[in-house]
Amino acid sequence: MGGRYLGRKLLQAFGTIIMIVVLNFLLFRLVPGSPDRILLRNPNLSPATIAATRQRWGLDKPLIPDQLVAYLESTASGDLGYSLKFRGQPVVDVLADRIWPTLILFGLGEAIAIVVGLTLGAYTGWRRGGPVDYVGNGLSLVLYAMPYFIIGMILLMVFATALGWFPTSGMFRIGASYGSWTDQLLDFLGHLALPLTTVAIGLIGQYSILMRSSVIDTLAEDYITTARAKGLTEDRILRAHALPNAMLPAVTLVAINLGYLIAGAITVEVVFNWPGLGTLTVDALTARDYPVLQAIFLLLSVAVVLANMVADLVYGLLDPRVRS
């Protein structure tokens, strides 16, 4: 793949990230005097202390460029400020604990959904009609209309509360001590099962619908007729000609979806009380812990931008037409 294409995508991503950081900075200065408000929450501070604190935080300097530059510098060096809720803990630490539960839940969920959803969609697109097609289609339509957390609530009620097969919340049993790491792993998997299923179900619906219509569209193309005229078996036509083309919109969808996945991420974590970035966001929201919110926004935005860039690169690998 051309180095130019790669370089262009990297540059775009970088530019967008800079814009996000600046936006982040502006947003929180938008609220009139917001850092001041934080200070003013404590009624016992004397005006002199307030003034001194303002000066220490650089709030008495002009917004642009001084504060902006200072913000950019500290962000680049990994200093994202201190949490308000968690009494002075560096934001970076607060976030660090919560990243990997979210990564596991959504990374796995996305991976499962991609494999199952695309395969299901390809199968139903290839063999149109029949009960699997109609049922699958209807189900996917309904799932699309359902916010993820509702799926989660249903699963929780049925499988955790009613049937008792899975725990109802958290990532590990509270206060548990484990005999061996396999015990811990099993406990973790038990807690992971329902939220993972929720995420996977929601995504599978979307991916299979898209893949199905993409395969149907692809099968109507002329080069499929050529492949048939060549006397190739149906299996080979599907594998070598139809799927490589039908996958292209799927890659685009996966990339676009990442932005929307975040909404689902936050709400699903709330339903299952999964200790990840999602529940952290809601807690920070309730407590108006702006530094944490800012950092989460930055993290998620950068993640989405990078993921989009990766998707673009993958698309470039698969479709030679965009590389020129």
Added chain:
Amino acid sequence: MSAPAIQPDDLGRARLRLRLEAIRGFAGRFTRRPDGLLGLAILTVFVVLAVAPDLFVGPLETATTGSGGVLDPPSAAHLLGTDEIGRDILNLTIHGTRISMVIGLLATVVTVLLGSVIGIVAGFVGGWLDTVLMRITDFFLVLPTFVLALILAPIILELVGTDAELFGIRLTLLVIVIVIGVTSWASTARIIRSQALSVKERAFVDRARVIGSGSGHIMLHHILPNVLNLIVANTVLIFGGAILTETTLSFIGLGDPFQPSWGQILNAAQTAGAPGLGAWWYMAPPAVSIVLVVLAFTLVGSALDDVLNPKLRVRR
């Protein structure tokens, strides 16, 4: 001049006749789509409920007027059971219809207005304005708008204050409307812009220019009518999406407990521990309503899209 001159009335009447024919043709094609009709039927039911909820269940129950016990399952007295402060769930859900639909409607108006204006202007004017607007649009497309909404909401709430009212409507509702509008306009803008671009290329626009029409006039009287089809189909789908977004935002706690939308009811349910307690009657009504309404919008939207924007596909 012996040829009969065309009177302004004739033109007006001809235009009217053409419009009526177009509407009748459209209605004919739309009624042939069972999915569109089903969606329309569902929406009608909900709109009726939204317009006059008091007619069906009386005034909205509050903490003080709660009529039942705590988390009672459905019974003859309370068809859908009660919540954790004794309010009748049926009552809450039907009132929630109005709130959810109103928020959805207003948010859709903001989104479509913003997106269409930017799309038409960018597509028609072109040049550096187009480039600038599209860079901004693309930025908003890449941004995880949900997170942006999350952050904007408390900021605006702080600006506005939690008790402000405007004509009896609590401003906290409008916050969600604005937030959804500001974060959702980008895809509409993109779609409308490409349509405006292709309309711009058509001959009648050049003709309009030649006879001296100004840009504003052209945009309003020539571009807009031809983009309207797309806007209408897009609006319906955006409405569904707005309801989903509002639901999610409320579920997280950005809603207003005094004007409970469906998402807000679900938030209360979650906070009260309903899933863990097996209080399915608390969650099912708002959940089912959300799914039905969004499904209905999707069905109507795609039926409209097919009818208004037929795609010509040439196959051998």
Added chain:
Amino acid sequence: MTDLHAPGEGAPGAGSPAASSTASSGASGATGAGAGTRVATRRQWPLPKGADPDAPLLVVKDLRTYFTLGDQQLRAVDGVSFTLNDGEALGIAGESGCGKTTTALSLVRLLPANAQVTGGEIKLFGVDIAHKSGAGLRRYRWREISIVFQGAMNALNPVRRVNEQIAEPVEVRLGLGRAAALRRAGELLELVGIPPKRGRAYPHELSGGMRQRAMIAMALACDPAVIIGDEPTTALDVMVQAQILELLERLRRELGLSLILITHDLSVIAETCDRVMVMYAGKVAEEGPVEVIFRTPRHPYTQKLLAAFPNIHADRRTLEVIPGSPPDLRTPPPGCRFHPRCSFAMEVCSREVPPEVTFADGVRVACHLHPPSAAGS
């Protein structure tokens, strides 16, 4: 142009298509045996099971292909017969919708799901492939009959390299290894005038003319008995058209190709083909040697078709237009399908389907103006 029809074989079958096609294949029978040998000696790959190298290359008898639309049947090809001899180029001409493409695609059953070959014989090397299906049918696709499609931009897979697509049938159908297949692809590209290096390009990186050449190279890959060109030059500009036609001519000479060329452009047929078959509304109107038909067209439709083409050498005159439009093939007109638009229509034309009559000069016509008794002129 090779003279494949010995005059003097006049006896027309009394209106039965079977008789007339025997007559025409008999007429070319003199060269038929030699033609069979030409195929047998030129080929590198074995003939299909049961094939007779001495039989006429392709004999189509009373082919019928119907489309099912709702509860109606569209009779797209309704009793078409013709013969293709080894080394011959047959042009199929007619308006859009007359069934020429459907006829050709029916040979290898490359039809949409709602279409079916409902009757007739398709004999390749004497083997009737009309009722073959599955693996039996696949044996004939590309290895015996290959197709060059119109508008090769969409007919080539956009995400695979051109040389891979040419090598694919060689590898998969002929069982060659990948390296050998790619080498053959390179040879084929050179044969059609594309530098083999360019084979690594993707379809969108080639010009329209080069893509069409690549399609021709691909069609040659398995050394087929018959190549069908479905409007191969229609999507190209005139200069490129000329190049492609020149290429086809050269390949015919060098490789002894047998060609079925489908086009609405009579000038292409005049340049490239030995014989021409004019179709109208799913039936054969007239068929015979190109020179004879162009000089003395017998069927009114053929006359109108030829008259509709401007002649650069003739006097300037207003172009003639054929009034009306082709019939709806779900409910074709009774009798001769052309009679509503024919200026010579008689009373019998709206009642009876005109029988096919063969003339001494090798032309076959289906028109009441030329009843069986009038043949032999």
